[in-house]
Amino acid sequence: MRLGGRVAAAIEVLADIEDNRRPASVALADWGKTHRFAGSGDRAAIGNIVYDALRRRASLAFRMDEDGPVALALGVLAFSWAMSTEKIAEAFTDDKFAPAVPLAQLEAAGARDLTFADPHIEADVPPWCGDLLAEGFGEEWVEEAKAFAERPPLDLRVNTLAASRDKVLKALSKSGAKPTTIARHGVRIKAPRREGRLPNVQAEPAFQKGWFEVQDEGSQIVADLVFAQPGEQVFDFCAGAGGKTLALAAAMENKGQVHAFDADKQRLAPIFDRLRRAGTRNVQVHAADDDLAPLEGRFDRVVVDAPCSGSGTWRRHPDAKWRLTQQQLEQRCAEQAAILDDAVRFVRPGGYLCYITCSVFAEENEAQIYAFGDRHPGWSLLSAGEVWQDLYGFNKPQPWSADLNCITLTPRSTGTDGFFFAVMQRETG
Numbered sequence: 001m002r003l004g005g006r007v008a009a010a011i012e013v014l015a016d017i018e019d020n021r022r023p024a025s026v027a028l029a030d031w032g033k034t035h036r037f038a039g040s041g042d043r044a045a046i047g048n049i050v051y052d053a054l055r056r057r058a059s060l061a062f063r064m065d066e067d068g069p070v071a072l073a074l075g076v077l078a079f080s081w082a083m084s085t086e087k088i089a090e091a092f093t094d095d096k097f098a099p100a101v102p103l104a105q106l107e108a109a110g111a112r113d114l115t116f117a118d119p120h121i122e123a124d125v126p127p128w129c130g131d132l133l134a135e136g137f138g139e140e141w142v143e144e145a146k147a148f149a150e151r152p153p154l155d156l157r158v159n160t161l162a163a164s165r166d167k168v169l170k171a172l173s174k175s176g177a178k179p180t181t182i183a184r185h186g187v188r189i190k191a192p193r194r195e196g197r198l199p200n201v202q203a204e205p206a207f208q209k210g211w212f213e214v215q216d217e218g219s220q221i222v223a224d225l226v227f228a229q230p231g232e233q234v235f236d237f238c239a240g241a242g243g244k245t246l247a248l249a250a251a252m253e254n255k256g257q258v259h260a261f262d263a264d265k266q267r268l269a270p271i272f273d274r275l276r277r278a279g280t281r282n283v284q285v286h287a288a289d290d291d292l293a294p295l296e297g298r299f300d301r302v303v304v305d306a307p308c309s310g311s312g313t314w315r316r317h318p319d320a321k322w323r324l325t326q327q328q329l330e331q332r333c334a335e336q337a338a339i340l341d342d343a344v345r346f347v348r349p350g351g352y353l354c355y356i357t358c359s360v361f362a363e364e365n366e367a368q369i370y371a372f373g374d375r376h377p378g379w380s381l382l383s384a385g386e387v388w389q390d391l392y393g394f395n396k397p398q399p400w401s402a403d404l405n406c407i408t409l410t411p412r413s414t415g416t417d418g419f420f421f422a423v424m425q426r427e428t429g
């Protein structure tokens with residue numbers, strides 16, 4: 001397919017997402033099933049146009065003075081991919097599948113100045129999220145939000161139980177893999193430009209051998225900040241598919257014990273294969289119907305990687321940014337408080353409770369931690385910033401911290417997805 005056909009396909013998918021309120025990944029997969037002739041390069045390029053359109057939906061609509069799928073897809077070429085109107089027209093010439101090029105609309109769009117738009121439009125976030133972001137980032141909230149509209153890289157965590165970072169870098173040298181800036185065992189493959197696609201690293205023999213996992217650098221860092229030591233007892237209380245569990249088990253060098261629990265069996269299901277491939281020998285998995293009472297008071301560290309709005313992952317799931325509602329956010333906040341209150345019983349006296357979200361909203365982060373402190377007087381909030389300095393020093397990019405205790409990672413500050421981390425200690429008495 002030429003660019004014009006790919007744009008036409010992206011327009012179809014964007015219309016499907018909008019008209020049928022479907023997640024982008026589902027709409028793209030369905031398009032693929034009904035257009036078997038399209039190769040993997042075509043699918044990747046169509047996906048790029050769709051996701052880039054969703055990342056900048058508000059600012060593209062402002063510039064194009066229209067928010068329909070055609071305007072958004074052409075807006076991607078003009079503004080996200082910086083193609084001139086002439087270049088677009090040239091690329092579409094003699095392509096019978098290409099949409100018409102609205103020359104006047106594109107010219108007018110180029111002259112429209114985003115700095116005159118409402119801040120949430122420049123920031124590319126729903127209007128109601130502006131105040132939430134300003135709470136955490138002050139005057140810098142628009143710049144912080146804009147970084148969530150960029151394409152994310154592909155990050156991998158080297159499984160130190162099976163390989164070294166050098167070994168993985170060598171195995172993936174053709175993919176342009178480089179060491180991550182902050183995470184100690186991370187490898188990064190830069191986001192491709194325009195129609196380019198990321199390599200399918202999971203098809204590599206090195207992946208099959210368990211040498212690495214796909215995991216955003218931010219997720220690697222917050223797992224590292226848990227500071228799990230070999231020989232300890234650690235409880236991953238919201239384990240999901242095990243992203244953090246695997247990182248914790250590797251940090252503990254297979255010594256001691258990680259217990260992984262999730263209230264949802266379906267989400268937990270992939271963990272078994274992943275543990276096997278990674279060669280972990282110190283993980284016990286618990287499902288919802290297991291009796292957890294024998295585990296109470298036993299753990300050095302309990303990790304609550306709580307369900308959240310996912311605002312920190314908007315680069316990867318830009319459709320979720322526009323679907324999120326205030327009501328859903330309130331529901332997540334209530335769940336977070338309930339999970340924290342439930343998790344305390346597993347921490348031994350003197351042990352630690354680590355709270356993680358992949359959100360950048362203070363309501364789900366600092367506010368949860370301070371409210372937890374009010375409900376549980378026998379706990380003290382420690383400085384995660386100090387753990388950061390111990391692990392990474394002062395010369396690396398620094399995360400946000402409103403109170404020098406809790407920390408927030410963002411695409412703009414740390415070059416990662418957005419993550420929040422706080423650690424509290426239970427009194428010994």
Ligand SMILES: C[S@@+](CC[C@H](N)C(=O)[O-])C[C@H]1O[C@@H](n2cnc3c(N)ncnc32)[C@H](O)[C@@H]1O
Nearest residue numbers: 238239240242243244262263264267305306307
């Ligand atoms: C952010 S995800 C976890 C991601 C996972 N830790 C990882 O690194 O891949 C949050 C998880 O919390 C789980 N969850 C929701 N309510 C829970 C509860 N009451 N107790 C334990 N887990 C819960 C969800 O099923 C979901 O898998």
